[in-house]
Structures are given as C-alpha cells and as structure tokens.
Amino acid sequence: MLEITTTHYLVLSAALFMIGVIGVMVRRNIIIIFMSIELMLNAVNVNLVAFSQQWQHVVGQVFAVFVIAVAAAEAAVGLGIILAFYRNKETVNIDEMNVMRW
Amino acid sequence: MPAGFSAADFYNILPELVLTGGALLVLIVDVLTVRQQRSLLGWLTFGVLSATLLALLPFSDANTVASRGLLAIDGFAFFFKVIFLLTALVTVLMSSSYIEVEQLRAGEYYFLILCATLGMMFMASGIDLITILIGLETMAVAFYILAGFLKPNRRSNEAAVKYFLLGAFSLGILLYGMSTLYGLSGTTNVRELATALASQERSALLIVGLVMVVAGIGFKVAAVPFHMWAPDVYEGAPTPVTAFLSVGSKAASFAMLLRLFMEGLPFLADVWQPMFWVLAVVTMTVGNLAALTQSNIKRMLAYSSIAHAGYLLIGVVANSSRGVAAMMIYLLLYVFMQLGAFAVVVMLRRQDVVGDELKDLSGLYFRYPTAACAMLFFMLSLGGIPPTAGFMGKFWLFSAAIESGFFWLAVIGVLNSAVSLYYYIRVVVFMWMKEEALGSPIVASPSMAVALTVALAGVVVFGVYPRPLFELAQVSAQSLGGVVAAVGALSF
Numbered sequence: 196m197l198e199i200t201t202t203h204y205l206v207l208s209a210a211l212f213m214i215g216v217i218g219v220m221v222r223r224n225i226i227i228i229f230m231s232i233e234l235m236l237n238a239v240n241v242n243l244v245a246f247s248q249q250w251q252h253v254v255g256q257v258f259a260v261f262v263i264a265v266a267a268a269e270a271a272v273g274l275g276i277i278l279a280f281y282r283n284k285e286t287v288n289i290d291e292m293n294v295m296r297w
Numbered sequence: 298m299p300a301g302f303s304a305a306d307f308y309n310i311l312p313e314l315v316l317t318g319g320a321l322l323v324l325i326v327d328v329l330t331v332r333q334q335r336s337l338l339g340w341l342t343f344g345v346l347s348a349t350l351l352a353l354l355p356f357s358d359a360n361t362v363a364s365r366g367l368l369a370i371d372g373f374a375f376f377f378k379v380i381f382l383l384t385a386l387v388t389v390l391m392s393s394s395y396i397e398v399e400q401l402r403a404g405e406y407y408f409l410i411l412c413a414t415l416g417m418m419f420m421a422s423g424i425d426l427i428t429i430l431i432g433l434e435t436m437a438v439a440f441y442i443l444a445g446f447l448k449p450n451r452r453s454n455e456a457a458v459k460y461f462l463l464g465a466f467s468l469g470i471l472l473y474g475m476s477t478l479y480g481l482s483g484t485t486n487v488r489e490l491a492t493a494l495a496s497q498e499r500s501a502l503l504i505v506g507l508v509m510v511v512a513g514i515g516f517k518v519a520a521v522p523f524h525m526w527a528p529d530v531y532e533g534a535p536t537p538v539t540a541f542l543s544v545g546s547k548a549a550s551f552a553m554l555l556r557l558f559m560e561g562l563p564f565l566a567d568v569w570q571p572m573f574w575v576l577a578v579v580t581m582t583v584g585n586l587a588a589l590t591q592s593n594i595k596r597m598l599a600y601s602s603i604a605h606a607g608y609l610l611i612g613v614v615a616n617s618s619r620g621v622a623a624m625m626i627y628l629l630l631y632v633f634m635q636l637g638a639f640a641v642v643v644m645l646r647r648q649d650v651v652g653d654e655l656k657d658l659s660g661l662y663f664r665y666p667t668a669a670c671a672m673l674f675f676m677l678s679l680g681g682i683p684p685t686a687g688f689m690g691k692f693w694l695f696s697a698a699i700e701s702g703f704f705w706l707a708v709i710g711v712l713n714s715a716v717s718l719y720y721y722i723r724v725v726v727f728m729w730m731k732e733e734a735l736g737s738p739i740v741a742s743p744s745m746a747v748a749l750t751v752a753l754a755g756v757v758v759f760g761v762y763p764r765p766l767f768e769l770a771q772v773s774a775q776s777l778g779g780v781v782a783a784v785g786a787l788s789f
Contacts, residue, residue, distance in 0.1 A: 201480075205502075212473055219466055228462055235469030239476050246480035254485055255476075261427050262472060265434045269468075272438050273461050276445050280454040289462075292455050295529045 204245030212238035225277050225287040229270075236266045302364060309363035309370045312353040312378065313418055319345025320411035327404025335403040339393040339744065342407040343386065346414070350382045360776055362424070366486050369424040372773035376625050377421035377552045381545055384632050385414045388541040390748035391640045394741075395537050398646055401446060409446075410541065413439035417549035424560065426475045426485040429553055433517070436549060437464050440542055444534040456533025463516065463526040471513025477506030478561075487561040495564040507565060510557065511572055517550035518606045520576045521583040528587075531599035536646060536653065539595055540639030543602045548628045551609060555621060558613065559777055566616050573614045574706060581607030581713040588720045594642050595653045597720060598635070601679060604717060605631060611694050611710055615701040622774035623697040626766060627690035633755030634678040634687055640748050641672045650736040658724060660733030668741065669728045671753045678756045680721040681714045686759040693767075 211234055218231025240259045247255025281287055307314065323342055330337060353375065360371045368374075389410060396403050416435030423429040441464065445457025479485050481503055482493035497503070515523040531539045558569055584604030591597035612624035644665075645652030662669035678687035691714060695707040741749065759766055 205480075212469075215469065219462075225458060225462070229465070232462070232465045232469055235466070236472065239469065239472040242473065242476040242480065246476065246483075249480070250483040252483070254483075255479060258427055258430075258476070258479065258485060261430060265430065265468075268434065268438055269441075269461075269465055272441050273465065276441060276454075276457045276461050279445055279448050280458045283449065283451050283454050292458065294451050294455050295532050 201245050201249045204241055208238040208241035208245070211235075211241060223289050225280070225289055228289065229273055229277070233266060233270070236262060306364045309356075309359075309361065310368065312349045312356070313415060315352045316345065316349045316411060316415050316418070319348065320408050320415065323411060324404060324408050327408070335396060336393055338403045338407050339389060339396075342389050342411065345411060346382055346386045346389065349414075350379070350386075353378055353382070366489075367425045367428045368419075368422045370422060372776035373552075373555075373621075373625075374418075374422035376629075376770065376773040377548060378418050380548050380625075380629050380632055381414050381417040381421070383629075384541060384545040384548070384636065385410055387632070387636045387640070387748050387751055388537050388545075390744045390751075391540065391636070391643050392537040393744050395535065395643050395646060398648060399447060399535065401535070406443070406446060409439045409443050412436075413443070413541070413545065417545055417552075420549045421552040421556075423553075424487045424556060426479060426487065426490075429487075429556070430472070430475070432549075433553065434468070436546060437468070440464075440538075440546060443538040444530055444542070446535050446538065450533075452533035453535065454533075456530045459526050460530040460534075467513050467516030467523070470509050470516070474506045474509030474511075474513055477502055477509070481506070487556055490561045491563060494562070499565075499568075503565075504568065507562065507568060508572070511569060511576075514550060514554050514557070515576060518547055518554065518609075519603050520606055520610060521580040521603065524580070524584070524603050527603055528596050528599040531602070532593055532596045532653070536595065536639060536643045539599075540636050540643070543598065543639070544632050544635050547602065547606060547609075548632075551624060551628060554613065555624070555777060559616070559621065563616075570614055570616060573610050574703070577607050577610035577614055577706065578709055579607075580604070580610060581710060585713050585716045585720075588717070591720070592655050593653055594655055594658065594724070597655070597724075598638060598642075601717065601720070602635065604713065605635075605679075607713070608691065608694055608710055611698045611703070611706055614703055614706060615697040617697060617701050618771070618774050618777075619700060620694075620697040621777055622767070622770040623690075623693035625770045625774060626693050626763075629766065629770075630678075630686040630690040630755070630759055633752045633759070634675050634685075637671060637675040637749065637752030637756060638679065640745065640752060641668055641675070644668060644739055644741055644745060647737050647739065650734075652736075655724065655727055656731075657734050657736075658727045659731035661728040661739070663733055665739045665741075668739065668749070671749050672728060673725055674753060674756050676721040676724050678760065680718045682718075684760045686756045686763070689760060689763045 215231045215235035219228050222228050243255040243259040356375050363370050413436045416432045419432030423432050441461045444460045445453050447453035482490050484493055519527040581604050584600050588597050588600035609624055612620040645657050678685035681687045681691040695710050698707040
C-alpha cells in the first residue's frame with residue numbers, strides 16, 4: 196500500500212498552483228481570473244497543512260485559517276470592485292480594460 | 298511560552314489601538330452627521346492620526362518583542378510608523394478639497410485611509426509571517442477600495458480592477474514562497490526562521506521559495522518586471538490616494554522586505570543580493586526611460602516612483618546597517634517630496650478641469666507663483682539636486698552601496714538620476730515658459746496650504762540640516778536584527 200507523504204501533497208499543491216498561474220495568464224474573463232487566484236491561495240493552504248502535519252504542530256494550520264480569512268476578505272472587496280467595473284462598462288472581459296494605455 | 302496575553306502586550310500596541318478606535322469613531326461620526334459637515338470628518342481624522350503619533354512617541358527607544366513573538370516594538374518599527382503617520386497626515390490634509398470637488402463619501406474615505414495606515418504599522422513591526430500577512434492585507438484591501446473610489450469614473454474602476462487582480466496574484470506568489478519557508482524551517486517567526494534555516498543545506502525548494510518571496514515583494518514595491526500595475530493604478534486612482542499609495546504602501550513594503558530578508562534570511566544574502574542587484578538596475582532604468590515620454594503627470598510620477606523603488610533597492614543590495622539607514626532616510630525624505638508634488642497636482646483638480654495632464658501645469662508660475670515655486674523644489678528634490686532633501690537621500694544610498702563594494706551599482710544610480718532630471722525639469726519648463734492653461738482659478742484651501750508648507754519645509758530643512766535625521770535613522774537601523782554584524786563606526 197502506498198503511503199501518502201508530504202512530498203505527494205507538495206506535488207498536488209504545486210500542480211494546483213501552476214493551474215492557477217496559467218489560468219491567470221490565459222483566461223480573459225475577470226471572474227475566472229479571480230477564481231484562478233483563489234486556486235493559487237488554496238494551493239498555499241494545502242502546502243501549509245501538509246507541512247503542519249509533517250512538523251507535528253499546529254502553526255501551519257493556523258496560518259492556513261488566516262489565509263482563508265484573507266481570501267474571503269479579498270473576495271468580498273474584489274467582487275464589489277468587479278461589479279462597479281461591470282456597471283460602467285457592461286463587460287467583464289479583461290481585453291476591454293483599455294482606457295489607460297501608455 | 299506563557300499562555301494568553303498580558304497587559305504589557307496591549308500597552309505595546311497602544312498606537313495601533315488608538316488608531317483602530319479612531320477609525321471606528323470616524324465611521325460612527327460619519328453616520329451621525331449630515332453630508333454638509335464633511336470637513337469635520339477631515340479634522341477628526343487628522344486628530345486621530347495626531348493622537349496616534351503622540352501615543353507612539355514613548356516607544357522611540359523601545360526594543361521589545363510583544364504578543365508572544367508576533368510583533369517587534371523596536372527603533373526600526375518606530376521610524377517606519379512615523380513615516381506612515383506623517384504620510385497619512387499630509388494625505389488627509391490634501392484630501393478635503395478633492396473630496397469636495399469629486400463629491401466623495403468622506404466617512405468611508407477617511408476610514409479606509411486609517412485602515413491602510415493601521416495595516417502598514419503592523420507590517421513594520423510584524424516579525425511573524427502571519428502578522429506580516431495580516432498587516433499587508435489590511436493595507437492592500439483598503440487600497441483596492443480607495444483606488445476605485447470614484448465609482449462613476451471608468452479610469453478609477455479600471456485602476457481598482459487591475460490593482461486588485463495583480464495584488465491578489467502577487468499575494469498568492471508571496472504566500473506560496475512563505476509557505477515553503479515555513480515548511481523548511483517549521484516556524485513562522487522571522488527571527489527563528491533565520492536560526493532554523495541557517496544550518497540547513499540549500500535545497501531547490503528553499504531557492505524556489507526565496508525567488509517567490511522576492512517576486513511577491515517585487516510586485517508590492519513595483520519593481521520592474523513586476524511593475525505593470527503601477528502606472529495604470531496611479532493614473533486612475535483619485536489623486537490623494539495615488540499620493541498615499543505611492544509613498545505609504547511603498548514604505549510599508551520596503552519595511553516588510555527588510556524584515557524578511559535582513560532578519561529572516563541574512564544567511565542567504567549571497568543568493569538574494571544578486572537578484573536585488575539586477576532588480577535595482579532594471580527598475581531604475583526602465584522607470585526613468587518610461588517616464589521620459591509621459592504626458593500625464595500622475596503617470597509620469599508613477600514611473601518616477603518606480604525609478605525611486607530602484608534607487609531604494611540599492612540599499613537592500615548593500616546589505617549593511619548603513620544601507621538600511623540610508624533606505625529609511627530616503628523613504629522619509631521621499632514622503633515630503635512625493636506628497637508635495639502630488640499636493641500640487643491635487644490643487645489642479647477643479648470643478649471644470651481634471652488637471653492631471655502636464656499641460657494643465659502650463660504657466661502655473663503666473664497663476665499661482667507660490668505653488669509653482671514649491672513644485673520647483675519638489676522636482677529638484679526628486680531629481681536629487683543639492684541643496685534639497687532628495688540629494689541627501691541619494692547621497693546616502695549611493696555611499697552605502699560604495700561602502701559595501703557595489704561601485705558600479707552606485708554609478709548606474711547616478712547616471713539614472715541624470716536621466717531623470719530631463720522629465721523633472723520639463724515640469725518646470727511647463728510652469729515657467731508656457732502660455733497659461735485655461736480653466737477656473739487655482740486656489741489652495743487652508744488645509745492644502747498646510748500640507749504644502751509641511752512638504753516644502755521637509756524638503757528644504759532636511760536638505761540643509763539633515764544631521765538629526767541621520768542620527769535617528771542610524772540608531773533605528775541598528776535595532777533591525779541580523780544586520781548587527783555589519784555595524785561599524787559610522788562617521789558623518
């Protein structure tokens with residue numbers, strides 16, 4: 196029987212993180228980009244909890260709870276901002292964000 | 298480790314408690330007053346910040362670790378907290394007329410300014426990754442809202458969306474790096490991190506974590522190549538917010554950077570020094586070159602502030618007590634010159650003029666000679682011309698680099714300052730040598746006059762008599778653990 200070690204969790208979190216980064220890079224819908232960012236933050240949480248398990252203490256889990264709280268706060272504010280943008284522009288496509296260009 | 302907190306822990310965060318209470322008070326007073334009394338809220342906010350500054354004064358020579366190793370109450374934190382409070386005070390002074398013109402909701406505006414300041418203060422004294430994270434987010438979330446505070450304005454909306462997306466993205470990268478550091482050391486305390494990691498071999502995971510932390514912080518200080526959000530956000534955000542963002546958030550991010558790298562990862566200096574060397578050079582050069590062609594003042598000042606982040610990174614590369622002191626001096630002086638320049642830009646915003654294009658400054662000398670003269674000083678200072686404060690700051694940064702053996706970095710810095718003079722002087726040319734711009738007369742409200750006076754006084758006084766500031770910065774810099782080894786006999 197294969198034992199699940201910290202390394203397995205790290206591979207999972209690295210994969211999750213990369214999916215998030217790629218999502219931010221290639222997707223054009225602001226909401227999907229935001230979801231990809233949430234994926235990155237959850238990769239961090241997997242990392243933290245796996246390390247917490249490895250060290251046999253609770254610090255990493257506390258850290259993860261704080262990350263979740265911060266992500267929630269960001270989601271509340273972020274969705275508000277996206278909504279304000281949508282009201283003026285009638286779109287959530289990032290390519291339409293072109294009022295300011297150098 | 299004792300369980301629970303003691304009364305001393307609460308005493309140690311007295312300034313933060315005052316600020317939190319004050320911020321809530323502002324919200325309550327906002328509900329209780331009618332909209333016509335907006336100026337009252339401005340003065341209340343001013344009072345809260347002054348009270349916080351007073352509550353901070355007893356901690357000028359404190360050196361303790363509070364709240365079970367979460368916060369360091371030391372000279373370094375004190376110095377940065379003074380920078381943040383000064384920045385917030387001047388920002389509040391210059392906001393009132395802008396709020397009037399833009400018809401903003403004053404209560405929320407001032408509340409968010411205070412929240413951002415609170416976050417910055419925790420960033421400066423946090424010595425635990427979790428505390429630093431919470432401080433960073435308290436500041437960043439407040440700034441996301443502030444950047445989009447002009448709700449009907451498309452540019453402001455765009456600025457907020459871009460800042461939010463890139464801020465959250467960079468937070469993800471930074472946290473991933475931090476989680477790696479925690480995983481390898483088993484602690485989130487920055488100082489314990491140093492001892493736990495020092496004895497370890499350098500695994501690939503450690504280097505990956507380090508690079509991610511560098512990239513995440515690079516976003517926050519707007520270092521090239523992580524700077525692309527800065528010009529758009531600076532241009533779109535309300536002008537006083539831009540001012541606060543460009544000074545306060547930058548200073549706080551540098552405080553966080555110094556804590557993490559000088560206290561937490563000093564033994565990896567040979568890995569991160571070259572990284573910051575490259576970042577510093579690229580940031581200075583790209584920032585200055587891009588600023589040359591801008592026609593929007595806020596955008597120009599954004600690229601200029603990117604360039605200044607490049608100069609400041611020189612102090613990180615120097616990796617010495619002197620380098621840290623030079624950065625702290627520079628950041629304090631930067632408060633006056635950058636906020637002063639932005640105060641003049643805020644004045645240009647009137648009922649009929651948006652006032653953020655370079656041409657809006659045309660003939661300012663004939664319309665408002667004092668403002669033009671003040672702007673001249675701010676531009677010379679940003680460009681680093683003696684006898685202004687900016688020269689003193691740059692002198693210290695470059696000499697710190699030379700002392701640590703980074704001669705060429707200092708040379709590149711000096712060359713960059715020379716390039717930057719072109720676009721700073723161009724502002725002066727517009728003010729003195731162009732036809733007067735159209736629009737209603739430019740007036741300074743009393744609070745704006747105070748803001749300008751404070752900024753101008755800072756630029757001139759510290760340019761001529763910088764000695765007390767140097768001494769304070771040097772003493773404060775030495776409280777930053779990790780650089781103690783580099784403390785030598787420093788002469789003036």
